[in-house]
Amino acid sequence: MSHALTRRSALLGGLGGAALFGLAACSSSATGSSSKTADSGSGDANALTITGFSGAFADQFQAEVIGPFQEANSGTKVTYTPATNSAELLAGLRTNTSKATYDLVIMDSSVSTTANSEGLFSKLDSSIVTSLGDLVDAAVIDEGYGPAITIDSLALIANPSVFDTLPDTWSALAGSTYKGQLALQIADTRGIALIAGLSKELGLDYKKSIDEQLAQMKKLAANAQTFAPQPNLYDAIRSGSVGAGVGWNARAQALHDESPKELIVQVPQGLGVAQISTINLVETSTKKDLAQKFVEFAISADSQQRMAEKAFYGSVNSTVKVSDTIDARTASTTGLLADDAPIDWAWIAPNYADWVQRIQREVIGG
Amino acid sequence: MTRTWRPPVAWGLLVPGLAVLLFAYAAPMLWVLRMAFNRFIGGGGIEITFTVDSFADVFTDPYYLRVAWTTVKLGLLVSVVTVIVAYPLSLFLVRTTSRFRGLLTILAIAPMLVSSVARTYGWMVVLGNQGLLNSVLKGLGLTDTPVQLANQFSGVVIALVQIFLPYAVLAMTSGFGRLDDTLEQAAASLGAGRITRFLRVTLPLTLPGVLTGLLLVFVLSISAYVTPRLIGGGRVFVLASEIYDQATNQLNWPLAAALSLVLVVVFGVAVTVFGLLQRRVERWVSGR
Numbered sequence: 128m129s130h131a132l133t134r135r136s137a138l139l140g141g142l143g144g145a146a147l148f149g150l151a152a153c154s155s156s157a158t159g160s161s162s163k164t165a166d167s168g169s170g171d172a173n174a175l176t177i178t179g180f181s182g183a184f185a186d187q188f189q190a191e192v193i194g195p196f197q198e199a200n201s202g203t204k205v206t207y208t209p210a211t212n213s214a215e216l217l218a219g220l221r222t223n224t225s226k227a228t229y230d231l232v233i234m235d236s237s238v239s240t241t242a243n244s245e246g247l248f249s250k251l252d253s254s255i256v257t258s259l260g261d262l263v264d265a266a267v268i269d270e271g272y273g274p275a276i277t278i279d280s281l282a283l284i285a286n287p288s289v290f291d292t293l294p295d296t297w298s299a300l301a302g303s304t305y306k307g308q309l310a311l312q313i314a315d316t317r318g319i320a321l322i323a324g325l326s327k328e329l330g331l332d333y334k335k336s337i338d339e340q341l342a343q344m345k346k347l348a349a350n351a352q353t354f355a356p357q358p359n360l361y362d363a364i365r366s367g368s369v370g371a372g373v374g375w376n377a378r379a380q381a382l383h384d385e386s387p388k389e390l391i392v393q394v395p396q397g398l399g400v401a402q403i404s405t406i407n408l409v410e411t412s413t414k415k416d417l418a419q420k421f422v423e424f425a426i427s428a429d430s431q432q433r434m435a436e437k438a439f440y441g442s443v444n445s446t447v448k449v450s451d452t453i454d455a456r457t458a459s460t461t462g463l464l465a466d467d468a469p470i471d472w473a474w475i476a477p478n479y480a481d482w483v484q485r486i487q488r489e490v491i492g493g
Numbered sequence: 494m495t496r497t498w499r500p501p502v503a504w505g506l507l508v509p510g511l512a513v514l515l516f517a518y519a520a521p522m523l524w525v526l527r528m529a530f531n532r533f534i535g536g537g538g539i540e541i542t543f544t545v546d547s548f549a550d551v552f553t554d555p556y557y558l559r560v561a562w563t564t565v566k567l568g569l570l571v572s573v574v575t576v577i578v579a580y581p582l583s584l585f586l587v588r589t590t591s592r593f594r595g596l597l598t599i600l601a602i603a604p605m606l607v608s609s610v611a612r613t614y615g616w617m618v619v620l621g622n623q624g625l626l627n628s629v630l631k632g633l634g635l636t637d638t639p640v641q642l643a644n645q646f647s648g649v650v651i652a653l654v655q656i657f658l659p660y661a662v663l664a665m666t667s668g669f670g671r672l673d674d675t676l677e678q679a680a681a682s683l684g685a686g687r688i689t690r691f692l693r694v695t696l697p698l699t700l701p702g703v704l705t706g707l708l709l710v711f712v713l714s715i716s717a718y719v720t721p722r723l724i725g726g727g728r729v730f731v732l733a734s735e736i737y738d739q740a741t742n743q744l745n746w747p748l749a750a751a752l753s754l755v756l757v758v759v760f761g762v763a764v765t766v767f768g769l770l771q772r773r774v775e776r777w778v779s780g781r
Contacts, residue, residue, distance in 0.1 A: 314742070353643075355722065355725070480743035484743060487730075
């Protein structure tokens with residue numbers, strides 16, 4: 128008896144296998160798409176999906192803004208999906224231009240200006256987002272488009288068991304005291320902000336050239352133990368595996384309150400660099416009214432006050448009044464950024480990739 | 494009698510595999526190929542066109558050539574060290590007549606059950622300034638200042654060798670099929686000492702397995718992303734991490750695509766070179 132398959136049975140078997148594979152692929156694709164678009168694309172008109180930064184910001188934003196919004200709007204369900212970084216969000220928006228995965232996107236202002244110019248975000252309706260008129264100047268990025276939702280500043284951070292005080296300038300990190308003790312995660316927005324900070328300190332204009340700033344940054348880099356602290360800058364400093372670094376003020380302030388013996392933070396006087404995150408309405412969102420209602424809630428005085436007091440973000444709403452103590456610890460125009468000229472993120476946006484590349488090559492790789 | 498025709502049977506059985514390859518490999522690769530010919534414009538924008546700008550960047554910019562060289566160097570170093578470490582272990586597993594042979598084999602490949610991310614974090618704990626290794630060295634009075642292994646190229650090599658060791662063991666044990674005790678016994682009966690027996694009999698017979706192990710670990714090493722990223726401290730630039738940075742941080746998708754194709758070419762060259770070597774070795778071993 129021959130065990131060889133007939134042509135017919137083999138082809139049938141093969142086609143059957145292919146059909147099974149196809150079914151499995153369709154089924155998994157369907158599952159994937161339904162879970163991804165359950166948000167914006169779902170029939171639930173009261174469901175809103177937002178994406179933005181991960182980590183501490185996500186926790187604070189959900190506690191201080193999303194939670195209260197859902198309480199104030201019973202029946203509304205807001206889902207927050209954390210993303211790795213703004214660039215990843217922009218990439219996601221570009222690949223989903225026909226159907227919105229998210230209704231609102233929170234990202235760096237340097238990236239949102241690009242998304243605005245590509246038509247990925249919509250302008251806001253000032254009759255719904257009435258607080259647009261109360262914004263501080265720095266919070267208006269592209270007229271009519273998503274405004275700033277938080278203002279932060281670049282800051283010096285250290286573990287007090289390694290360094291009990293922090294210097295007054297960015298350049299001081301080049302001192303021999305810091306040899307092998309620094310965590311400099313600078314191949315991203317932090318590096319761009321540090322260029323701006325060094326420009327202020329050295330009296331240079333980053334719009335003309337960044338050569339000298341990079342040369343100075345290279346001196347700091349000589350003291351770096353790592354350019355990619357793990358699991359993140361703040362925990363690496365808290366654990367003492369690195370002594371100091373350059374990070375964001377708001378998160379560091381919150382962590383300082385959590386464990387003052389493990390982390391101290393300081394923005395060099397007059398050398399702060401504002402980092403602005405914007406909240407943006409996705410062009411293809413099917414729930415634009417509800418999304419704008421959320422934007423209004425997020426930039427309202429109440430929400431901004433909570434974000435300032437609990438999470439140490441500078442308020443984008445000019446009507447917010449916080450205590451002097453909080454003001455002195457947040458990146459507000461009356462607090463940490465009082466004497467600082469604003470950084471022009473819209474101008475930097477088209478240069479962002481080139482600058483990061485130069486940092487990678489001339490500072491880290493050099 | 495039922496008429497049989499074998500070639501179409503084989504083709505029919507290939508259909509599911511081909512379908513998977515077509516949808517999961519060929520289509521994305523074509524998309525990457527097309528993307529590589531687009532033009533990157535500032536601010537993350539992409540102009541849909543047909544230009545070789547990205548390839549020109551890759552092949553004329555010393556930085557990318559350096560990254561490519563670092564990647565190949567890492568692959569060569571890791572694969573050679575891994576195979577040297579895995580060789581005696583594989584030889585033992587193939588030769589042992591112990592009833593625990595199965596258990597020993599499982600133990601050798603058990604690390605594969607733990608994610609490489611977890612193992613990488615484990616190595617960070619071991620190699621860090623305040624890690625196990627430095628604590629032991631300090632405790633023994635061998636050093637005052639921490640030995641810098643984490644956040645360095647050397648740390649990446651150490652971690653990758655351990656991570657890919659089970660793969661090398663698996664590839665080599667399955668490639669040691671030609672090993673025949675009677676040949677070594679014959680050599681011994683003819684007066685060959687241990688070293689001569691190893692160099693003239695054992696090593697040549699195990700070379701095909703060694704080459705398979707080398708190829709497998711080399712390919713895995715040059716495409717490694719997590720370990721160079723986490724243990725390299727941001728200063729070890731390899732093609733995989735460069736592709737990620739270009740795609741997600743700098744949003745230069747055409748360049749990321751061009752670099753991806755370079756990596757595919759490196760794969761292709763490696764497979765071809767190892768294939769040729771394997772054929773030569775086979776011919777040499779079989780005396781043809």
